Amino acid sequence: MFLDENSLRALLLSFIAGMSTLLGAFILFTMKEKNEKLVSMALGFSGGVMISVSFTHLLPHAHELLESAYGEKIGLLLQTIFLLIGVVIAGGLDRFVPHINTGSCEEYKHQNLFRVGFISTLAIGLHNFPEGVATFMAGYNDLSLGISVALAITLHNIPEGISVAMPIYCATGSKKKAFKYTFLSGIVEPIGALLTYFVLRPYINNFTLGAIFALISGIMLYIAIEELIPSSRQYKYIRTAIISTFVGIIMMPLTHILH
Numbered sequence: 623m624f625l626d627e628n629s630l631r632a633l634l635l636s637f638i639a640g641m642s643t644l645l646g647a648f649i650l651f652t653m654k655e656k657n658e659k660l661v662s663m664a665l666g667f668s669g670g671v672m673i674s675v676s677f678t679h680l681l682p683h684a685h686e687l688l689e690s691a692y693g694e695k696i697g698l699l700l701q702t703i704f705l706l707i708g709v710v711i712a713g714g715l716d717r718f719v720p721h722i723n724t725g726s727c728e729e730y731k732h733q734n735l736f737r738v739g740f741i742s743t744l745a746i747g748l749h750n751f752p753e754g755v756a757t758f759m760a761g762y763n764d765l766s767l768g769i770s771v772a773l774a775i776t777l778h779n780i781p782e783g784i785s786v787a788m789p790i791y792c793a794t795g796s797k798k799k800a801f802k803y804t805f806l807s808g809i810v811e812p813i814g815a816l817l818t819y820f821v822l823r824p825y826i827n828n829f830t831l832g833a834i835f836a837l838i839s840g841i842m843l844y845i846a847i848e849e850l851i852p853s854s855r856q857y858k859y860i861r862t863a864i865i866s867t868f869v870g871i872i873m874m875p876l877t878h879i880l881h
Contacts, residue, residue, distance in 0.1 A: 629823065632761030633815050635772040636754045640811025642776040643750075646783020647804040651797055658857040661781065666863035668777040669850030670870020675774040676839040676846075678875050679767050680760070681705070684839065687832030701836045708840020711752070716848065747810040750779070754814025755822075756838035762823075763831055771838075777870075778845065779808065781853075 681701065689697030753775045761768025786807050791800040822830065854863035 628762050629819055631765065632758040632768060633812065633819065635761040635768050636757040636815030637812040639757050639772045639775040639779060640750060640754060640808040641805075642779040643783035643786065643804050643808030644801065646780040647787035647801050648783075649780065650784045650787050650791070651800075659859045659862060661784075662854050662857045662859040662863045663866040664777070664781055665850050665854035666866030667870040668774070668781065669846040669854060670867040671774045671777055671873070672842040672846035672850065672870075674871045674873070674875065675770050676842050679770050680835045680839040680842070683764070683767060684832045684835035687828040687835070691828040691832065697832070701832065704833045704836035705840040705843075708837040708842075709844050710840075711837070712841040712844035712848075716844070747807045750782075750807060750811040751814040752838065752841055753778075754811035755818045755834065756841070757811070758815035758818045759822075759826075759831060759834045759838075762826070774842065775811075778850065779811075783808065 684701050684704070685697060688700045691697065692700060757768065757772050757775060760771040783804050786804045787800040790803045791797060794800070851863075851867060854867065857863070
């Protein structure tokens with residue numbers, strides 16, 4: 623089966639977004655010491671981008687698609703329902719999958735490698751799977767929307783890559799193993815996109831697109847509000863984190879100028 627142009631474009635965007643976790647590991651190993659200000663900026667900016675993409679790209683598209691299928695009132699009701707389902711899904715993952723932080727090596731060096739590696743890879747992988755679905759569906763439907771979603775997820779995945787690579791490297795002293803585990807967590811994203819292509823593509827219509835866009839909005843808003851923004855403020859650079867969040871929010875609508 624040959625890939626059509628839309629599918630190839632969507633899969634490529636998903637692959638780039640997923641592999642950005644490796645960029646997080648690369649940044650970790652090129653920094654001589656942990657730059658907390660940079661981490662705070664990256665987390666805040668990523669949270670702002672996710673909020674902006676949800677409200678200026680995904681939700682308007684979801685509303686338009688669901689309204690065209692079911693009318694204004696039913697479309698708005700369905701959008702809200704799927705948005706809440708997305709929040710519940712993200713909350714469920716957050717509840718049952720442990721958080722992995724990017725603390726010092728002292729927190730990791732005495733822990734078992736398999737436990738640390740498995741938990742960190744599982745946590746990020748489970749978060750990346752629905753993101754792969756989101757990137758594929760957005761990129762398949764609209765190039766501009768796909769790029770915006772891929773950018774938001776890429777910025778989110780960079781600190782996630784650090785959160786996987788840090789405990790693995792501290793537990794083993796091996797950069798190779800740290801990159802390996804980071805790669806495994808990131809490759810889940812394009813795998814999610816591939817499964818979407820083979821399973822969901824025949825059923826893509828206004829309802830499925832609108833429902834998935836609303837779902838992903840809920841997931842991204844939860845990640846931004848519950849994880850990224852609070853994490854950006856846990857360091858002493860609170861003002862920097864706030865400014866970075868607003869820069870992320872403001873920047874995404876401006877990308878329309880480029881298209």
